[in-house]
Amino acid sequence: MKWEALNSAQQQEVERQLDVFSRGAAEIVPAEELRNKLIKFVAAGIPLKIKLGLDPSAPDVHIGHTVVLHKLRQFQESGHQVQLIIGDFTGRIGDPTGKSETRRQLSEEDVQRNAATYRGQVYKILDPEKTQLLCNSDWLSPMTFAEVVNLAAKVTVARMLEREDFTKRFQNGQAISVHEFFYPLMQGMDSVVNESDIEIGGTDQKFNILMGRTLQKEQGSEPQAVILMPLLEGLDGVRKMSKSLGNYIGVDEEPAEMYGKTMSLPDELMLRYYEMVTDLSNEELSDLKAAVSSGLAHPRDVKMRLAYTLVRMYHGIEAAEAAAQQNFITVFQQRALPQEAAIFSVKAGELEQGRVKLVRRLTMVGFADSNSEARRSIRQGAVKLNGVKLEDVNGEIVPQEGDILQAGKRNFIKLSLM
Incomplete structure (x- = not known):
């Protein structure tokens, strides 16, 4: 189906979806393929399969993790099907991305416990009715050794060493275990088996996600398009949000704690948080940016709205009202130390x-x-x-x-x- 074959309303719908799905994206690979997939969807009405892989390496989801989940939700709201793949098999190896040494392999008990926690938290954002929950052990565990060898033959060692983290370790004489090379191959197989149309992930996952395109082409399938989302800065405004760094907002935190942490966010990151981790529409976001740019919106008020929005999203309107009221009492009536510093x-x-x-x-x-x-x-x-x-x-x-x-x-x- 070509663009010219669409009627005016269909063309407008393709442009609307492109605008929504491009919001906040660091890179789309390749952008034209994403457009072509959306044209086919609008013309035929067959939902696209949107993939996200989650390795259950840690049990707690924080706001930084939700950047990709919100992108999935946007696809769901436009009629597409989400493939949420719990890496209960790949999680036993551990993603080597960004690591300077071989990761400790998780036990089966660790993986299953963490996976159960993920399932409970991701549905705070995703629509369960439009989410296909899969475990990659279902297709990776049955593979024979011959099939694994055949898979490994599709990619050269030189290609693997294109990964920056592998290159650094190799140049520094640090160990690279052979099994770590299999991680991107297994993630790519997730896309092959499930015939994924689009995969979403953080910028740090680019190598792994592009492997899915490589293996799909090898199998003679139409390769997935890729949407890479930036890594969200934490409350310190500098480093990636991380529980280990203490600069995080957990999605399961109490309303008052969530509100107070949000109010400590540096002003320059407020709009980025609105864009990446809230459910504001593109139109609302555009109006907010204009108000901030023109000086019509006071930074404190913008931040209070952000804190209210996050609490409302995860705890409901009543909890958001209570948290906002408590912050007002603390800062202005009791003149105590403010949460929004x-x-x-x-x-x-x-x-x-x-x-x-x-x-x-x-x-x-x-x-x-x-x-x-x-x-x-x-x-x-x-x-x-x-x-x-x-x-x-x-x-x-x-x-x-x-x-x-x-x-x-x-x-x-x-x-x-x-």
């Missing part, structure tokens, strides 16, 4: 014997344009650390993780040690 990272190299000049810190975080202005604020009693007034213009502070530095009634910063 932006995070400012303090590097070890900036400290002398663990200390830093108070005046220098005020200018570095933007609370004062000059040292003289910083001293004036201190003399006026406007500077506090964790609610305690600091009055020595020559004083030093010993930053601790989570300290709240305040200048005036509305300027707050949360310190994070690096």
